[in-house]
Amino acid sequence: GQNIDQPTEMTATEGAIVQINCTYQTSGFNGLFWYQQHAGEAPTFLSYNVLDGLEEKGRFSSFLSRSKGYSYLLLKELQMKDSASYLCAVRGGNKLVFGAGTILRVKS
Amino acid sequence: EAGVAQSPRYKIIEKRQSVAFWCNPISGHATLYWYQQILGQGPKLLIQFQNNGVVDDSQLPKDRFSAERLKGVDSTLKIQPAKLEDSAVYLCASSNQGQVGETQYFGPGTRLLVL
Numbered sequence: 001g002q003n004i005d006q007p008t009e010m011t012a013t014e015g016a017i018v019q020i021n022c023t024y025q026t027s028g029f030n031g032l033f034w035y036q037q038h039a040g041e042a043p044t045f046l047s048y049n050v051l052d053g054l055e056e057k058g059r060f061s062s063f064l065s066r067s068k069g070y071s072y073l074l075l076k077e078l079q080m081k082d083s084a085s086y087l088c089a090v091r092g093g094n095k096l097v098f099g100a101g102t103i104l105r106v107k108s
Numbered sequence: 109e110a111g112v113a114q115s116p117r118y119k120i121i122e123k124r125q126s127v128a129f130w131c132n133p134i135s136g137h138a139t140l141y142w143y144q145q146i147l148g149q150g151p152k153l154l155i156q157f158q159n160n161g162v163v164d165d166s167q168l169p170k171d172r173f174s175a176e177r178l179k180g181v182d183s184t185l186k187i188q189p190a191k192l193e194d195s196a197v198y199l200c201a202s203s204n205q206g207q208v209g210e211t212q213y214f215g216p217g218t219r220l221l222v223l
Contacts, residue, residue, distance in 0.1 A: 004150075030208045042112075042199060042214035043151065050209060087150050091208065095164060098150030 002026040002092050004099035011105045012078055020073045020102045022088030030091040034062050034073045037085045037101065046073070046086075078106050110135065112215030114200050120221045126188035129218045132181070133202030139163075141212060142175055142185050143199040151199055157183065158206055190222045 003025045012018040024032070031050040035043035049055055049064035049071060061074040073086055085101040113132040121127050133140050138159050143151035154173065156163040160180040168175070172191070177183040187194055197219050201212040 033211075042216050044214070045211045048209060048211065089150070094206075094208075095153060095156075096212065098152070100148065100150050 002090060002097040004088055004090055004097060006086075006088050006099045006102045008100070009103045009105070011107060014078055014080060014106055014108050016078050017074065017076050018078060018104065020075075020086050020088075020104065022071045022073070022099060024069050024071070024088070024090045024099075026069075026090050026092035026097070028093040029066060030093065032062075032064055032071050033089040033091070033096065034060075034071075035087040035089060035098075037087055039084070043087055075104075080106050080108065082106050112200055112202055112213055114198075114215040114218055116218055117216060118219045118221075120223065121190055122223050123192055124189040126186065127190055127220065128184050128186045129198050129200075129220075131183045131185070131200030131215060133183075133200070134213055137202035137204055137213075138180070139203045139206030139210075140177055140183050141201040141203075142183070143201065143214075145197045145199055145217070147196070154185070156206070163206065187220075190220075192222050195220055195222045 005023045034046040037043040047062035054063045059076045064071045083106045087101045088099040140157045142154045145151040154168045155165040155175045157177045160177050175185045197217040199217045200215045203210040203212045
């Protein structure tokens with residue numbers, strides 16, 4: 001089976017940097033995805049990691065350590081529109097399993 | 109490029125009634141997924157199609173849920189009879205070939221409330 005853990009909620013200030021952690025246990029690891037989901041909307045793709053290291057994409061970066069079963073999503077220069085739920089999803093074998101998500105609240 | 113389309117967007121029914129949801133994936137995408145997202149949880153895969161064949165339906169409650177993708181394009185998900193615990197958002201997603209590393213693109217979802 002697969003187990004994915006993320007903090008339930010986080011609060012950060014506009015303009016700051018925030019790191020959202022995700023730990024996982026899975027068999028047959030085939031990659032880790034981060035999705036953003038605004039309230040009442042569909043998840044949208046942010047990043048994909050399959051090898052260890054940091055992937056940077058604008059204000060968003062994602063890191064993976066396969067040996068530790070650990071990933072984080074780093075958001076820089078936070079904006080109010082970044083308030084959303086951030087879902088960590090792990091591909092084990094042929095199936096994508098989502099964590100419960102981390103609700104990020106950005107305050108001014 | 110048009111995204112994943114779903115209808116209806118909202119549905120309210122009473123328990124023991126039946127309901128059906130429709131999904132049209134991104135054009136050319138061979139793989140289609142139905143997820144159930146209960147409030148406060150991440151999406152849970154119900155069923156995955158590759159063209160018109162079922163790849164994985166291990167988490168589909170087959171006594172009440174059914175899904176089909178007859179022509180390998182659009183799909184319907186049905187619940188009969190509905191229970192209170194079926195209240196959730198039903199998300200449809202599609203990907204190109206279902207390969208490892210492929211991004212899944214989600215539709216806007218159908219919000220179901222069972223009273």
